[in-house]
Amino acid sequence: NAGVTQTPKFQVLKTGQSMTLQCAQDMNHEYMSWYRQDPGMGLRLIHYSVGAGITDQGEVPNGYNVSRSTTEDFPLRLLSAAPSQTSVYFCASRGDYGEKLFFGSGTQLSVL
Amino acid sequence: SQQGEEDPQALSIQEGENATMNCSYKTSINNLQWYRQNSGRGLVHLILIRSNEREKHSGRLRVTLDTSKKSSSLLITASRAADTASYFCATDPNSGGSNYKLTFGKGTLLTVNP
Numbered sequence: 001n002a003g004v005t006q007t008p009k010f011q012v013l014k015t016g017q018s019m020t021l022q023c024a025q026d027m028n029h030e031y032m033s034w035y036r037q038d039p040g041m042g043l044r045l046i047h048y049s050v051g052a053g054i055t056d057q058g059e060v061p062n063g064y065n066v067s068r069s070t071t072e073d074f075p076l077r078l079l080s081a082a083p084s085q086t087s088v089y090f091c092a093s094r095g096d097y098g099e100k101l102f103f104g105s106g107t108q109l110s111v112l
Numbered sequence: 113s114q115q116g117e118e119d120p121q122a123l124s125i126q127e128g129e130n131a132t133m134n135c136s137y138k139t140s141i142n143n144l145q146w147y148r149q150n151s152g153r154g155l156v157h158l159i160l161i162r163s164n165e166r167e168k169h170s171g172r173l174r175v176t177l178d179t180s181k182k183s184s185s186l187l188i189t190a191s192r193a194a195d196t197a198s199y200f201c202a203t204d205p206n207s208g209g210s211n212y213k214l215t216f217g218k219g220t221l222l223t224v225n226p
Contacts (some may be wrong), residue, residue, distance in 0.1 A: 001178055003132060004154075013177065031212070033212075033214075035216070039176045040218060042200065042217050042218035042219055043155075043200070043216040044216075045213055045214075045215070048212055048213070050212060056212070059213075059215075090155070092155075094121070099143060099145070099160055099204065100157035100160060101143060101147075101155070101157065101202075101214060102157075103154035104154050104157045105151070105153055105154045106152075106154055
């Protein structure tokens with residue numbers, strides 16, 4: 001199993017550009033989530049999903065959109081990137097009866 | 113807002129020594145988890161302790177939980193250079209529903225010198 005796969009690993013955007021961070025998992029996990037990690041701030045939850053067609057907001061959802069059309073994929077969209085969105089983004093998933101999260105390797109995003 | 117806060121922010125020890133990291137949190141929890149993050153990588157789950165447990169062991173890891181003080185500690189015994197990483201506590205709040213919002217602290221950076 002590949003686990004949780006994130007693409008791309010690195011991305012540089014200009015202010016105002018849009019992009020989608022991809023996340024896929026092959027463990028048939030219903031729960032998936034996106035976190036951002038900033039220096040000195042730890043990880044903060046952006047959005048999460050408890051199954052296909054169901055999403056909800058986390059602690060810092062503004063500026064980000066998500067959708068969940070399949071169990072495997074949970075993309076994160078930045079509609080108009082801002083320098084404040086410069087961060088490392090992590091996707092994580094969890095099984096129905098599990099409690100621990102499985103993390104992807106992250107996407108380092110810079111917005112200039 | 114951050115639920116868990118780790119202490120210290122950074123810790124440097126010699127190989128073979130024990131490392132202790134602490135985590136304090138604010139609200140009642142279902143469980144508390146510890147994760148490790150090597151530089152430039154994703155987080156890896158280490159151990160979970162439930163609110164009705166006081167101590168748990170896994171290999172060289174020992175976790176304690178004091179719900180009356182809202183605090184937990186992670187002890188790594190006989191540390192190795194490969195233990196060099198950031199360590200995060202994460203709390204699953206007891207909000208009456210399912211644990212959808214695992215909340216992470218800011219982490220402790222552990223450096224183990226050979």
